[in-house]
Structures are given as structure tokens and as C-alpha cells.
Amino acid sequence: MQFLLEQFGVSVAAITGALAARGKQVDLFGVIVLALVTAFGGGTIRDLLLDAPVFWIQHPGYLFNAFATAVMTFYLVRYRELPGTVLLVADAFALALFTMVGTRKGLSLGTPGSVAVVMGVITGVAGGIARDLLIGEIPLVFRREIYLYATAAFVGASVFVMLDHWGVNSQANIIVSTTTTLLLRLAGIRWRIALPLFRPRAADPAAGGRN
């Protein structure tokens, strides 16, 4: 069951990775790379940080899935438009799923709760950040029109850690924490809920940055 859900998450992430090539001059291979980076980026960084075997090296089935999804998306979009709403919901689901998987893996390897939350957020959002960097865009996480994206992952991961700490059954925890992230993200999109923006008192460029 979890295997199926993860494969679904990988497929959705691969599709959003491939679609990021819209409006760019990217060839088939570039689309495949974008799909792989989006689907595996977060989990790969998590596994490296935790010194765990990288998941798609251990289970190449994920690799075939993302590869095939990218090629199919590449050709499919020539004939059909993908409905935006379906994509948004599917993407929110992938975010929620990846976050839960990452948090769970962190805890199962014995990291403290705070680190497990960071692992969950990284698993959820790092692939999308890497994808945006590769195509020369400022990552979504650092743009204005982002409605509870990483924040939803952070809350969902925290819920998982807390319920786990309180001894809640693992299956129940998976459902509750994934749903938390998913609903928060969807509510953010629906009602345009966003965190406060960074507003320094004076835009003094001389003091900015690390120079």
C-alpha cells in the first residue's frame, strides 16, 4: 500500500517536473532530467544527510516509473492539455506524501524530532527547489505567490512527530499527518492564505547580504 502511494507520488512529481519545461527550450532529455530531479531530489538529499542508502538506488523501480512518466508526459502534452486543478491537487498530495515519508524515515533512523521534521520538509520541497534552479527560476518557496507550501509540510511533519511521540498507531499517524499537510496546502491555495512577507524597515542595500 505505502509502496503504491509512493510510486503515485513519484509519478506526480515527475509530471510537475516535466511540465516545468513549459515555455522553455528544453528537449526530451532535459525533460527527463527535470522529472527525475523533481521526483528524487528531496529524498536523495534526505538519504545523504541521514547516511542511509539512497532509495532509488536500492529500488530502481522508482527510476523506471519517473523515466516512463516523463516520456509519456512529453508526448501527451502535445495532444492534450492537463487540467490545472487536477495537477494542483495531485501536487499537494505528493507534497503531503513525501513529507510524511521523509519524517517517518528520519524518526525510524533514530534522529531527534526536530531533525525528523527538517527531513520531512526537505523530502517534500527540495526536489521542486532543485527543479526551479535548473530552469533558471527563483524557487517557488522564495516567491510571493506561495500559499502554505513549505509551511504545510512543516506542520504536517510536526504533527507526525508529535503523534509518534504520543504513541499513536503508525497507520493512523500516516493518515492524519498526510491529511494535515494536504488540507493546509489546499486551504492555502483556496483562500490565498500566506505567511507574512519579509519587510525590512528601510531598504538599505549597503547593509544587505554577506558582503
Place this chain on the structure above:
Amino acid sequence: MQFLLEQFGVSVAAITGALAARGKQVDLFGVIVLALVTAFGGGTIRDLLLDAPVFWIQHPGYLFNAFATAVMTFYLVRYRELPGTVLLVADAFALALFTMVGTRKGLSLGTPGSVAVVMGVITGVAGGIARDLLIGEIPLVFRREIYLYATAAFVGASVFVMLDHWGVNSQANIIVSTTTTLLLRLAGIRWRIALPLFRPRAADPAAGGRN
């Protein structure tokens, strides 16, 4: 022999890394960083993914080579132009060599063939991607005028895995797979062969990306 070839590949990659500073305001140190990132980026990511010791940490000779090459390039270009054709061919050779080395290392550490191919492609192209990101350019792999670059690496790596699977002698395999990547890349440049571009039916920005 393979050691010499690899040092040659590192030198060539360091030169292309240094030359990426053309038209930018980069100082000597920046040029050295670009050279190191281009020469070691792909192999470093590969070794981290495979949980193998990072090659240039084990053998600092590579470090000295890339460092010296970068400094020499930095001063040499003030007096002489480097012929573009020589560079293109040398770079294609470095791509072919790095790809073969990466694929071989993947297989020798017991990864499945599909993962070994990915390792080969990463070793071949990731250094150049990192270099392009650092200087604020969209990586070559995601630009239009790319003629069988990562694709040539993919085919060369696949040839290596297949021949290895069929029990072909290692030396012969090294030569055949490296030549495959090299010739494909050169043919791509010569006859402007490219993969098909990503062409969605309608450029509907509302549906694009992971937001």
C-alpha cells in the same frame, strides 16, 4: 593508462570551467572554483550517491591538476585565444571519458544496470550543470542548442552496461563505449542533430509548475 586518461579528462573539464568565466566579472579565485566544480562536480555527486569515498579526497593529485590547470588557463587566455574546435573535441572526449568511468564505477560497486547508466550520465554532465548554475546561466542541458550531449552520455553508458552484461572484455568495453559517446556528441555538433523539443499543446501558464 586509465589514470592518465582521467587526469586528461580532469584537465579538459577544468579548462572549460575556467573559460565559462568569459564575459563575467570573475576573479582568479572564482575561476579556480569554477574549474574545480566542473572537473569534480559529477564524480563527487556520483560518489556521494554510491556512498563511496570521494575520488579527489582519496587522490589529491586530481586536485593539484585541476588547480594548476585553472591558474594556467587564467593567465594563458590573456595572451592566446584557444581554438574553439580543439576545445569542442576535447570537451566531447572528457564527456565520453567521465561517462564511462562513472558507469564502470557504478557497476563495480554492484548497482543494477539502470542505476549504473544514471551514474554515468551524472558523472558526465553534472559538473557542467553546476558550473552553469554558479555563473547564473541556464545549464546547457536545458537549452535549445544542445546537440546530443546528455543523450550521447546516456547511449554510451547504456552500451557499457550491455557489453559488460554480455561478458565483453573490460578493456574493449572501455574503448567501445567511450568511442560511442564521443562520436555521437561530435556527430550531434557536426550535423546539428538534436532531440525533439518540449511542445505543449497550449501555453497555459495557469496550469504550469508545482504551484
Place this chain on the structure above:
Amino acid sequence: MQFLLEQFGVSVAAITGALAARGKQVDLFGVIVLALVTAFGGGTIRDLLLDAPVFWIQHPGYLFNAFATAVMTFYLVRYRELPGTVLLVADAFALALFTMVGTRKGLSLGTPGSVAVVMGVITGVAGGIARDLLIGEIPLVFRREIYLYATAAFVGASVFVMLDHWGVNSQANIIVSTTTTLLLRLAGIRWRIALPLFRPRAADPAAGGRN
């Protein structure tokens, strides 16, 4: 004592990371991510390269520090401007400290001196590079107006390796090498000392890059 110094370095780096959001449309979560990436980026890459446990996973205290610093900076800048000079000096101190810590860790894990120097420079500058990439700016290291930044780290790290090789007492070495980096950086800023820029003889775009 070293623990306190490192926490101070993490705080300073987190502040410069948060302040990098000036003039961008970044929300609270984005500011936290920028702070964490700036404070932990270099040390994380170093630990991954050395196959050592990642320092902030082992000691989540760093995580809380950077997180709290980012949130405080986020709200503080609404009411007070931070004086640019204080920031510059604090940042130079963080650079010097991180470089020394990275070099020392490299040597203590048995790497050759040349590799330890690279570890020191990476620990000192990689966090800032990652931060600049995330907000879509060309990293400082590759811009003109950089006065002995990575270069100061390089010299400080080399001093540490040399003194260590000559058997100098560890405490004395920490002070001397950190001071070397710090003074070099401050002198660079004060008198606008910079390394020579990359100046190819002819700006021949056809020959440039890895294409």
C-alpha cells in the same frame, strides 16, 4: 568555548541569510530556509564529502539557534535597521571561524593538507553560495566587488594546515589562523584589495563554455 564561538558563527550566518531576502518577495518560511542554508550549507557539504555525521543532525542545538535567529531577524528588521559595518565585521568573523572549523575537522579525520584546505574553504563559503543561488543572484564569489573573501579563507586554512604540520599548539593555531582570515577579509574590504579578474584576450563567444 569553541561551542560558544560556533553558535555565534551560526547565528551570524543565519542573520546574513535572512537579510539576503531584502528586496525580494520572501515570506517567513523562505527567510528561515535562507538562514538555515547559509548557516549549515558549507558544513553540511563538508561532512557529506568526508563521510562524517552531519553536524547539525548530531547536535540539533545548532538547528534551534539558526531557526530562532531567523525568526527574530524577520521581526526585528521591521523596527530597526541593522548597522552595515557591524554586519560586515560579524560576517568576516563567521567566515574566519567556519573556515578554521572546517580545516580542523578535515585534518582530524586524516585527510591530506590540500584536502583539508579545500574543506575549510567549502565550510567558509559554500553556505553563502547556496543562499545566493536560491534567491536567483550570482554568488558573491563570482562577482567583481568581492574583496578577498574566498581568498582570505584559503590563506587562513593554509596557515592552519602549515602550523598544524609544524606541531604548533592547537589553541594557538585556532587563534592565529582565524585571525589571519579575519584580518585579510577586513583589509580587503577596507582597502578594496581584490584578486586580478579573468581577462581573455578576445571575447570570442563561439569558443566559450562547454558547448
